[in-house]
Amino acid sequence: MAEVLTDPLKGSGLLGNATVPSCLLTGHSEGASGELLRVDMEIEAGKLARIAPAGTLSNARNIVDLDGGMVLPTLVDLHTHLDKGQIWPRKPNPDGSFMGALEAVGDDREANWSADDVRARMEFSLKSAFAHGTSAIRTHLDSVPPQETISWPLFEEIRQEWKGRIDLQAVCLFGIDRLLTDEAYLEPVADRVAAAGGVMGAVTYMVDDLDRHLESVFRVAMDRGLDLDFHVDETLDPSAVTLRHIAETALRLGYEGKIVCGHCCSLSMHEDAEVDRTLDLLAQAEIAVVTLPMCNMYLQDRQAGRTPRRRGVTLLHEMRARGIKVAVASDNTRDPFYAYGDLDLIEVYTQATRILQLDHPIADWIRCITTTPASLMNVEHGSLTPGCAANLILFRARAWNELLSRPAGPRDVIRNGYSIDRALPDYRELDHLMQKGQVRP
Structure with a gap:
């Protein structure tokens, strides 16, 4: 499966030069505009610690340059x-x-x-x-x-x-x-x-x-x-x-x-x-x-x-x-x-x-x-909020047109600051249930 990161994220690091929708940034005043912003996102101990304009957090360790790749919350x-x-x-x-x-x-x-x-x-x-x-x-x-x-x-x-x-x-x-x-x-x-x-x-x-x-x-x-x-x-x-x-x-x-x-x-x-x-x-x-x-x-x-x-x-x-x-x-x-x-x-x-x-x-x-x-x-998901768990989706796509043109393109999923295994289940796992004439016991 195509991925964004060369090495998996392991709880902490800096996602540099990321593209994010302003409307998903907590407290951003221009949310309805649909504006895309370039930012750095610092992850510490599984949490999204800081979000700042791109290039301003470049002294952090474990820098991953996303090269403008889009980041969404899960x-x-x-x-x-x-x-x-x-x-x-x-x-x-x-x-x-x-x-x-x-x-x-x-x-x-x-x-x-x-x-x-x-x-x-x-x-x-x-x-x-x-x-x-x-x-x-x-x-x-x-x-x-x-x-x-x-x-x-x-x-x-x-x-x-x-x-x-x-x-x-x-x-x-x-x-x-x-x-x-x-x-x-x-x-x-x-x-x-x-x-x-x-x-x-x-x-x-x-x-x-x-x-x-x-x-x-x-x-x-x-x-x-x-x-x-x-x-x-x-x-x-x-x-x-x-x-x-x-x-x-x-x-x-x-x-x-x-x-x-x-x-x-x-x-x-x-x-x-x-x-x-x-x-x-x-x-x-x-x-x-x-x-x-x-x-x-x-x-x-x-x-x-x-x-x-x-x-x-x-x-x-x-x-x-x-x-x-x-x-x-x-x-x-x-x-x-x-x-x-x-x-x-x-x-x-x-x-x-x-x-x-x-x-x-x-x-x-x-x-x-x-x-x-x-x-x-009533759940705490779906926004990019410093202090909350680093639950993110990383894309190679840099803009809406790229993402919507190739939705199955490279993607990584980060949960609590860690890269997950994105292997999808095989349909063969369900073969034993698909026999015709199966009757519920």
Whole structure:
């Protein structure tokens, strides 16, 4: 694997002549400009000790001249599905559609998602994310009975095992239509989420008594002091307006926790008046939005034999103009909802830039995989802060155009001041799980 450093970093040293985005420097007053600065970065005993203009720290020992190479903090992935990941070889999407994905995952979950199976696939994905330079991940966990009795205890084990490498959060995931016939489901699953220090969530779409069921989800979260994270309007049907209903519910109930809404695809199909109404409510309710561009482009507007016309992504530019927090994340990885991906947020950010036109100007969109998701997860990642752990990604690329043109170019990952082994796990590690006809014991 191509690397930046000739010799590995071992806890201390000086990274000279580095290029950094000003918006990620703590306390920098011109963050929104997207300005790139040349700096020296001194690392002592695993911490980022000092950041100063390039050339001013040149008397330090163990100098590594980065020759203008870009340095980013390790990254934050706000929306993933680690429990679904890597099942594509045994259960591909039959036609690339959303319903095909839903049915394929349901069948695979019922047949195969034992603790051993979920653990092996989650570990594989975490090893990939770690090697690419991610240090915090929020994952949604399918919580349809009896899967929640397997996945939540397992998640708590894995979170502890990965402590210090990747900070993990989990969100409860179930379709809100379940509450049409099983309202008793909600209290015990909310208790399980609270006991695990998780986040309450649901997949929302237009169902009977939507407002009442949304209120039920909000109230179990409020009773337990939980944040909320919803899958919202993952469709191009313009009649899907659950995003607006979520904002209205939050305001009506006076909810004070953090709310993240993912996907929000149908908003791109709404008339301008409905868009303005919804975005004004989101801003008032301080609801953040995470877009999943690679997965949404894979599933949305797919019809056999017809070239897709619509991108399926939500209105990030309009949201940010209103002060709404926005993020970009990986979503699914090698499963029926998205056949590809490797939990590499640099790939995700590159694709997001191209798909959503996050350029002209580049501005501070890099916050979408750094400081913004970190703030929504309440974790100390994603910024370049003296005194904090030296968790960094080093690139040979010297400017945004070089990085976004060659996202798979040379890269080193530094954790607590030490270079890590960036070897990716081999897909053959999962071969024993991919046998057709495997049945969960």
